[in-house]
Amino acid sequence: MEEAFGSALLISLGVALTSSVLLALGVTAFFTRRVQRSTAAVAHSASRIAGGNYQSQVPSPGLGAEFDQLATTINDLAQRLGDVETTRRRLLADLAHEMRTPLGSIEAHLEAIEDGIRSLDDQTLEVLHGNTARLQRLAEDITAVARAEEGGLDLRPVPTDTTTLVESATAAAHNAYDAKQVALDVDTRQAGSVMADPDRMAQVLGNLLDNALQHTPPGGRVRVSVRKPDPDWVEITVTDNGEGIDAHHLGHVFERFYRADPARSRVRGGSGIGLTISKALVEAHGGGLSASSPGPGSGAEFTIRLPSTGRSR
Ligand SMILES: Nc1ncnc2c1ncn2[C@@H]1O[C@H](COP(=O)(O)OP(=O)(O)OP(=O)(O)O)[C@@H](O)[C@H]1O
Ligand SMILES: [Mg+2]
Incomplete structure (x- = not known):
């Protein structure tokens, strides 16, 4: 009876140990794969954002509040970068557009002088001065508006x-x-x-x-x-x-x-x-x-x- 009890104990211990080790391995493998898959998706989206695709959204990994917070922060970051990029592009386009007219006029007048069609008289000088003044004002305005829009103003309310x-x-x-x-x-x-x-x-x-x-x-x-x-x-x-x-x-x-x-x-x-x-x-x-x-x-x-x-x- 003693022998039978001993072997039954041994068998049940063995079975319990083996099954708990197998279960632990299974659970670990399941969670590791899940975390890996979710972080890979986040890393993939983050690298797309780093590559300049600011519309790319990091999906919620579904791994709890901290990970969701991380995804939200990365998405906000992408949104901000996208906004800055849009402002930069618009500013450059506006600037080029505004510079074209005075520069074109200066160029045309200089060519006319070179070709002898115009002389460098008071009227021509006035036009040239007017256009350079306009470019100057543009440079000042653009600095002022960039500072105002970026909130870099030194306000003393x-x-x-x-x-x-x-x-x-x-x-x-x-x-x-x-x-x-x-x-x-x-x-x-x-x-x-x-x-x-x-x-x-x-x-x-x-x-x-x-x-x-x-x-x-x-x-x-x-x-x-x-x-x-x-x-x-x-x-x-x-x-x-x-x-x-x-x-x-x-x-x-x-x-x-x-x-x-x-x-x-x-x-x-x-x-x-x-x-x-x-x-x-x-x-x-x-x-x-x-x-x-x-x-x-x-x-x-x-x-x-x-x-x-x-x-x-
Ligand atoms: N009181 C107003 N009545 C009618 N139109 C106006 C009035 N104020 C502004 N505008 C219109 O809005 C436009 C933009 O005004 P804004 O003050 O930004 O530029 P601006 O006066 O043309 O040039 P800047 O102020 O840079 O010298 C003006 O060009 C004008 O068409
Ligand atoms: Mg005005």
Whole structure:
């Protein structure tokens, strides 16, 4: 009996040991293969992203929260890289497009001088200077807009009184308005205090007042007013009764180098970048800049929205 018990114990121990070793091996092999397959898929997508295919998405490995987080982070990274790449391409294309006209004009004039068709008189020099000045301004604008869009601006927001902001901006614009005989009204009855960098906001208001003046004929009227639609926000609106903006153009005026009437703006020398910079500046303050117009001939309205000081959110 003792012998039978001994051998039965031995057999059952042997069977139990063998089956648990086999089971452990099986489970390990299963999980190793699963982790391998999932990480291989992640590595494959990551290397496609590294190769410049930013649309490639890393699939969720299904191995728990940490791995899912890793996949999400890689996808976000790819998205950001894709955005930067798109901006870079657009910037280069815009720049090339904007440089072509002044460079073409300089080239044509130089050739005309070489061929004896033109002499280097005051008129030719004026054209050449005008075009080099335009290229110079373009270089400055492009630096400014790149800095504004990349958020590399050195902003110093301080509690600022909107009445002071509006009054100093309109005071700076007064001479130009008087010269063109466009009336400039100010309504700061609802003024409030905002968190803003006064120099940057002066730049934004200057751009809006300049645009309003450019697009309003003599005898017209521009109005700057401050509103406090709710306790958290203050709005500064620049309204003119000039040319207005076609609905078709309205959605594009904040785009870099966009001009509703390129031929006319080029004569004046506008780059179509003032509103792009202004929008980036206002957004860097945590606010927004929007445009509206009832249509051509009915004027336009630009609204700066800024967080008021001590807002609850
Ligand atoms: N108040 C306005 N009334 C009508 N159109 C406007 C007004 N403000 C802007 N626009 C349109 O929006 C376009 C873009 O304005 P933006 O200030 O960006 O460029 P710009 O004035 O042409 O040149 P820049 O400001 O770079 O010298 C203008 O060319 C114009 O067509
Ligand atoms: Mg402008």
